[in-house]
Amino acid sequence: xxxxxxxxxxxxxxxxxxxxxxxxxxxxxxxxxxxxxxxxxxxxxxxxxxxxxxxxxxxxxxxxxxxxxxxxxxxxxxxxxxxxxxxxxxxxxxxxxxxxxxxxxxxxxxxxxxxxxx
Numbered sequence: 001x002x003x004x005x006x007x008x009x010x011x012x013x014x015x016x017x018x019x020x021x022x023x024x025x026x027x028x029x030x031x032x033x034x035x036x037x038x039x040x041x042x043x044x045x046x047x048x049x050x051x052x053x054x055x056x057x058x059x060x061x062x063x064x065x066x067x068x069x070x071x072x073x074x075x076x077x078x079x080x081x082x083x084x085x086x087x088x089x090x091x092x093x094x095x096x097x098x099x100x101x102x103x104x105x106x107x108x109x110x111x112x113x114x115x116x117x118x
Contacts, residue, residue, distance in 0.1 A: 029054070064089045 003026050010024055021044050028037035036053035068074055073084030 064091070067091050 007024050007026070011019060014022060023042045023045075024039070025042065026037065026039045036057075038050070038052040038054075040047050040051070041049040067088035068085055071084045071088060073081040073088060075081050076085040
């Protein structure tokens, strides 16, 4: 589905009082591998949610590398290190926080800060 149709569908689910305050955004980076991109949500022009493929991939691989170093499993060609090496690439995925809880936390923080008018 095209972004414009998806955005319109999402906007139609919002009440009139929220439509003017909540905005959905999306962009893709055409010159990156697989046209990765970013989506974000703003409330009263303040960003409360951000999902960026490039940032996530960078953080994911950095954490996997740190786990591999900590476990001294840096060489996937070494049979004794192979399992630890591959296990380390799966750990960040299992330990990541889901997007819904991040969004809820961001919205609560913004609401409690008084930046969103009640």
